Amino acid sequence: MIELSALRKVYPSADGPVVALDGIDLSVGRGVVHGIVGRSGAGKSTLIRCLTGLEQPTSGTVTVDGVTLTGLSEKQLRTARRNMGMVFQHVNLLDSRTVAANVAYPLEVAGVPRDRRRARVAELLDLVGLGHRGSAYPAQLSGGQKQRIGIARALATEPAVLLCDEPTSALDGETTRQILGLVRDLRDRLGITVVVITHEPSVVREVCDEVTLLEHGRVVQSGPLTDVVTATGSPLSRALVPVPDLPPDAGRHLVEVTYATDDVATRDAFAAVASLGDDVEVVSATVEPLAGRRVGRLLLDAPRGGTDDVVARLRTAGMDPVVTGRDGVGADVVGTGTEGVA
Amino acid sequence: MDGFWSELTSNRVITQMLPEATVETLQMVGLSALVTLVVGLPLGLLLRSVAPDGLTPNRTTSAVLGVVVNVLRALPFIILAVALIPLTRALVGTSLGWEAAVVPLSIGTIPFFARLVETAVRDVAPGKVEAARVMGSSTAKVVSQVLVREALPSIVSAFTVTVISLIGFSAMVGAIGAGGLGFLAISYGYQRFDATVLYTSVVVIVVLVTLVQVVGDAVARRLDHR
Ligand SMILES: Nc1ncnc2c1ncn2[C@@H]1O[C@H](COP(=O)(O)OP(=O)(O)O)[C@@H](O)[C@H]1O
Ligand SMILES: [Mg+2]
Numbered sequence: 001m002i003e004l005s006a007l008r009k010v011y012p013s014a015d016g017p018v019v020a021l022d023g024i025d026l027s028v029g030r031g032v033v034h035g036i037v038g039r040s041g042a043g044k045s046t047l048i049r050c051l052t053g054l055e056q057p058t059s060g061t062v063t064v065d066g067v068t069l070t071g072l073s074e075k076q077l078r079t080a081r082r083n084m085g086m087v088f089q090h091v092n093l094l095d096s097r098t099v100a101a102n103v104a105y106p107l108e109v110a111g112v113p114r115d116r117r118r119a120r121v122a123e124l125l126d127l128v129g130l131g132h133r134g135s136a137y138p139a140q141l142s143g144g145q146k147q148r149i150g151i152a153r154a155l156a157t158e159p160a161v162l163l164c165d166e167p168t169s170a171l172d173g174e175t176t177r178q179i180l181g182l183v184r185d186l187r188d189r190l191g192i193t194v195v196v197i198t199h200e201p202s203v204v205r206e207v208c209d210e211v212t213l214l215e216h217g218r219v220v221q222s223g224p225l226t227d228v229v230t231a232t233g234s235p236l237s238r239a240l241v242p243v244p245d246l247p248p249d250a251g252r253h254l255v256e257v258t259y260a261t262d263d264v265a266t267r268d269a270f271a272a273v274a275s276l277g278d279d280v281e282v283v284s285a286t287v288e289p290l291a292g293r294r295v296g297r298l299l300l301d302a303p304r305g306g307t308d309d310v311v312a313r314l315r316t317a318g319m320d321p322v323v324t325g326r327d328g329v330g331a332d333v334v335g336t337g338t339e340g341v342a
Numbered sequence: 343m344d345g346f347w348s349e350l351t352s353n354r355v356i357t358q359m360l361p362e363a364t365v366e367t368l369q370m371v372g373l374s375a376l377v378t379l380v381v382g383l384p385l386g387l388l389l390r391s392v393a394p395d396g397l398t399p400n401r402t403t404s405a406v407l408g409v410v411v412n413v414l415r416a417l418p419f420i421i422l423a424v425a426l427i428p429l430t431r432a433l434v435g436t437s438l439g440w441e442a443a444v445v446p447l448s449i450g451t452i453p454f455f456a457r458l459v460e461t462a463v464r465d466v467a468p469g470k471v472e473a474a475r476v477m478g479s480s481t482a483k484v485v486s487q488v489l490v491r492e493a494l495p496s497i498v499s500a501f502t503v504t505v506i507s508l509i510g511f512s513a514m515v516g517a518i519g520a521g522g523l524g525f526l527a528i529s530y531g532y533q534r535f536d537a538t539v540l541y542t543s544v545v546v547i548v549v550l551v552t553l554v555q556v557v558g559d560a561v562a563r564r565l566d567h568r
Contacts, residue, residue: 052476078478092473095568096491105487106477137567153477 001161001193002028002051007060009046009217020046021057022217028210030160033187033194035204037239038214044197047214048163051195052084053077065160082110085154089166091146093138099149100125100134106156124152128182144175151182155190162186164196168203176200180207201240205290211236225291232258233322241297243284250283251301255310257321261294264318269296272317276310279303299324346538355530355539360523364546367522370440370515371508371550374447378504382452383497385411386459387485393464397471397481411453419450419511423518443520447511451504458500462493495566502558506551513547523547 009021020043028034036044049055050062053069062069067080085106093102100121107117125131128148138146147167154162164183168176184207187194196207204211204225212222213236221228221236228236237258246254259269266287273282280300287296300321302310307323314321350356389407392400414422423446427437430445466489474488490497516524523543531540 054472054475078480081476081478084476086473086476088469088473090467090469092467092469094470094488094492096494096565105474109474109478109483139568157477 001030001032001065002026002034002195003061003063004047004050005061005063007047007050007062008058009043009050009055010058019217021050024060024214024217024219026212026219026222028193028195030193031187031191033184033196033207033209035208035211036195036197036214037199037201037204037211037236038220040199042214043217044214045165046217048086048165048195048197051161051163052081052086082106082157083159084161084163085151085157085159087147087150087154087162087164087167089169091138091150093146093149093153095138097137098134099130099136099138099141102138102149103134103153103156106153110157120156124156125149127155127186128152142175143171144178147171147175147179148182151179151186155186155192160193162192162194164194166197166199169198169200176203177206183207201242205240209291211240213239226260226262226293226295229290229295230258230260230263230320232256232320233324237297241286241288241290241295243286243297243299246283246299250299251304252325253302253304253307254283254324255300255302255307255314255321256297256324257300257314257319258295258297259319260290261296266294266296268317269298269319272314272319273298273300275317276300276313279306280310349538350542353536353538355526355536356542359526359530360539360542360546363521363523363526363543366440366520367509367512367516367524367547367550370443370447370512370520370522371505373441373444374451374508374512375501375505377444377448378451378455378508379501381448382455382504383459383490385452386456387463387489389456389460390463390489391485393460395468397484411456414449414453415457419446420514420518422446422450423511423515427518438519438521440521443512443515443522446515447508450511451508454507455500455504458503459493459497462496462500463489465496466492495562495568498558498562498565502554502562505554505558509547509551509554 004024004026007021007024011018011020024047036047038044046055050057051064053072057070065083069077069080072080094105097105103121103124104117107120112120121134122131125134128151130145130148133141133145138149141149168179171179180203183194186192196203198204208225210224211228213220221234228234229240231237233256241258257269273280280302282298283301284299285297287294300310311321311323389411391397392404392407426446426449430437430442433445434442436442470488470492471484474484479487512522513524513527516522517528523546527540527543530536531543
């Protein structure tokens with residue numbers, strides 16, 4: 001549904017060119033919810049702007065639903081954009097229009113006649129659970145309700161692709177869960193392909209089927225959620241399956257194991273750890289539901305010089321451990337929750 | 343009070359000339375306001391559009407328009423009005439009368455209003471523009487349906503301020519032959535020491551200003567759903 005190949009975007013700036021995207025190859029299949037994560041400035045927004053054709057890539061190609069956007073005229077791009085809906089962090093509803101008129105806006109732009117517009121708007125408002133608020137103005141809605149309207153508007157022209165740039169970053173926890181539930185529900189009902197930009201690991205955990213980590217405009221890690229989280233020691237595994245802080249007296253040489261219950265049952269994992277003996281201690285651990293499975297991550301403190309032995313024995317038990325320093329354990333590759341508007 | 347009322351109704355300047363002067367002021371201000379709106383609104387939108395962070399950035403146009411607008415705004419109005427007498431003659435055929443006054447009044451307020459429009463439109467969140475563009479809006483539609491429509495309450499307030507300053511300017515051009523309430527207040531009230539004429543003219547001007555402000559505020563409030 002979405003194909004990016006060798007995508008580069010260089011911005012000119014006063015202190016030399018800024019490479020925002022540095023050779024991105026990415027493919028997202030139909031009906032998939034794909035997360036894009038990375039620190040502020042990693043190039044996430046630039047990537048989504050290239051997808052909408054608002055930004056012309058410096059080189060490389062962007063193909064959405066069989067249409068190659070690179071090299072299209074402005075007019076052709078405007079038509080191509082009707083096949084994409086976009087949801088923004090700050091929603092960006094027009095304050096001068098009622099909720100219904102906001103949802104109708106993309107239909108007006110597309111030249112849909114008034115009576116069909118009205119029917120479609122009613123349908124969309126029902127879809128996002130706000131059928132009774134059509135005549136309200138955006139200022140009269142809560143943050144979560146506004147974002148629902150933002151989603152209804154994005155879906156108005158029945159796009160094949162829904163692009164979301166930090167859709168829940170301005171919302172509280174409960175509202176975030178509701179909005180993500182709506183996105184998942186829409187994907188299931190409409191079969192729409194979704195790209196979600198976020199810096200919140202919880203968003204990826206709750207809604208994404210696949211995830212890509214960007215750093216300095218490059219893809220660092222990408223794949224189905226279960227694959228990336230079970231890639232022990234990988235940046236996304238650490239970001240998406242966080243463990244509680246290590247006790248201060250934990251050693252400097254740790255062994256890290258991540259598993260999904262399809263591969264190793266938690267009971268077996270614990271048995272394997274227990275068999276390592278008294279001097280191997282579990283210093284931090286978590287087991288949580290993720291992508292329809294249970295994913296566990298354990299950090300073991302091995303005695304001096306014993307890490308290789310521990311790794312070898314866990315491997316025999318069917319696990320994929322790595323040796324790690326305590327600094328890497330909580331590596332924050334996604335950014336903190338305090339990222340600004342960027 | 344009785345004495346004042348009889349003075350008011352027996353003063354021939356007031357009974358015969360005040361109504362006519364009021365109508366002249368209204369015509370002068372009304373037509374100038376219309377010209378200012380018709381020219382100043384697009385000019386303000388253009389100023390915003392060609393700015394470096396506008397929809398159609400254009401360094402040269404932006405610089406040239408900026409200088410012209412700033413120079414016109416920097417000149418005290420009465421000096422501008424005198425300096426424009428030759429142009430007024432060329433355009434209207436005379437520099438006297440309310441029709442002629444429309445030329446300096448419009449040229450004096452267009453840059454002022456254009457800057458206010460530019461500021462109002464600049465305040466529209468860039469995200470709204472981006473959203474409209476993603477939905478496939480053309481630049482012209484983004485300007486009319488997003489920028490102007492979202493900034494409309496502020497534009498109405500800006501227009502209100504502009505009309506009020508036009509009323510003030512119209513009194514000044516009265517002094518250089520445009521007629522209207524300004525002429526009445528100065529020639530009878532100031533030069534012939536007729537205090538009744540002076541203060542009555544002032545009261546009429548204050549009433550006009552108040553009316554414009556009240557109507558402008560009400561319209562702006564009606565349009566504002568933020
Ligand atoms: N319009 C622009 N002009 C110049 N530099 C830009 C522009 N937009 C983004 N950048 C730069 O490109 C890089 C990536 O930005 P962005 O895509 O916004 O990152 P993210 O959304 O991941 O925070 C940053 O270094 C940013 O400063
Ligand atoms: Mg961003």
